[in-house]
Amino acid sequence: PKGVATRKASGEVLSAIAPVLPELWGGSADLAESNNTTPTGEPSFIPEEMSTKDFSGHKYGRVLHFGIREHAMGSVMNGITLHGGTRVYGGTFLVFSDYMRPSVRLAALMKLPVTYVWTHDSIGLGEDGPTHQPVEHLAALRAIPGLDVVRPGDANETAVAWRTVLENTNRPAGLCLSRQNLPVLDRDTFASAEGAARGGYVLADTDGTPDVILVATGSELSLAVAARDVLAGEDIAVRVVSMPCREWFDEQDHDYRDNVLPPSVRARVSVEAGVAQGWREIVGDAGRIVSLEHFGASAAASVLFQEFGFTPEAVVSAARESMIAAAEGTG
Incomplete structure (x- = not known):
C-alpha cells in the first residue's frame, strides 16, 4: 500500500472534526497547502470585501492567514487563547519552530492549550535539504517544560493524537508530522x-x-x-x-x-x-x-x-x- 503522510492524516482529521467543533479554528504561516491546515470548505477570517476566488471569507471565517511570520503567529495564538472561548492551531515546518520558540515557551509558561501543527518533521522531507530538515528540534522542544511534543507513527495515531491534544486544556502541544507517506499499520494485527x-x-x-x-x-x-x-x-x-x-x-x-x-x-x-x-x-x-x-x-x-x-x-x-x-x- 502507498501509505499516508501524517500531515495528510492531520488534514483529514481537521476536515472531519470542523463541523462538530465550531470553536476550533486556525491556519498556517503561509504554508497551508504543505501543512494541510485548511479544513475542507471552511471560509477564511478576512474582511468580506477582501474575498477572492481562492480565499473567500468573512468576519466569522475559521481559516487564519498568518503570513510568513512564525513568531507573530505563535503570539497571536497566545492572545486568542487568553481571550478564551475557542481553540486555535497554527502550522509551519518543524524546522521553523525555531522562529516561534519564544511564543511557544510563553504558551507553556502560561499553560495555554495552543496547538502547533509542525510538518516536514525529519530528513524524510527530502530534497529541500539540510536548511529545512529538523535534526535537533525534537530534543530542543522536549526541553521546554509543559510542552507536549507529539510525533505519531501512522494515520491512526495521528487521529488519536489530535483528540488527546484537544482533551487537554491546560498546556500547549506540538504535532510533529511527516511529509512522506508512512505505512498505515493494520490494527487487527497490531495493538489499537x-x-x-x-x-x-x-x-x-x-x-x-x-x-x-x-x-x-x-x-x-x-x-x-x-x-x-x-x-x-x-x-x-x-x-x-x-x-x-x-x-x-x-x-x-x-x-x-x-x-x-x-x-x-x-x-x-x-x-x-x-x-x-x-x-x-x-x-x-x-x-x-x-x-x-x-x-x-x-x-x-x-x-x-x-x-x-x-x-x-x-x-x-x-x-x-x-x-x-x-x-x-x-x-
Missing part, C-alpha cells in the same frame, strides 16, 4: 492506536518476556516493525513500543510504565530521526540509540534514510549489540 493517548504503548509483542525492546516514534515506527520481523526469524523475542509523546508517557503511573518497559529487560533500542539527546533515560546503559548526529542533505527521503542508517538492518544490528551488552552487564 488508542494506546497513543498514553504517550507510549506496546504496539507488537511476543510470548513471555521479550529479549529486546524496540522503541520508536513517527516515521521510524515502521522500521522497528520491520526489524522485529527480521529478529523474529532468528528466534529473538521482540517487543515494539510506539512512543509518540514522551510527556504523556511520563504522566502514566509507575506500574503502566514498567509494564510497557519492564526494568528487567535491559536490551533496548530507540529509533528516531533526530539527535539522541533524551533517549538514554529510556534505553538505559545497555541500550542502543539509532539517531542522527549531524545535519541532513538534499536527496530523496529513501536515499537519506539509507545513507544515514535508518534501515531495518541498522535497527537489527543495534538490537544485537544491546542484547550482548545486557547479557554481559556492560553499557
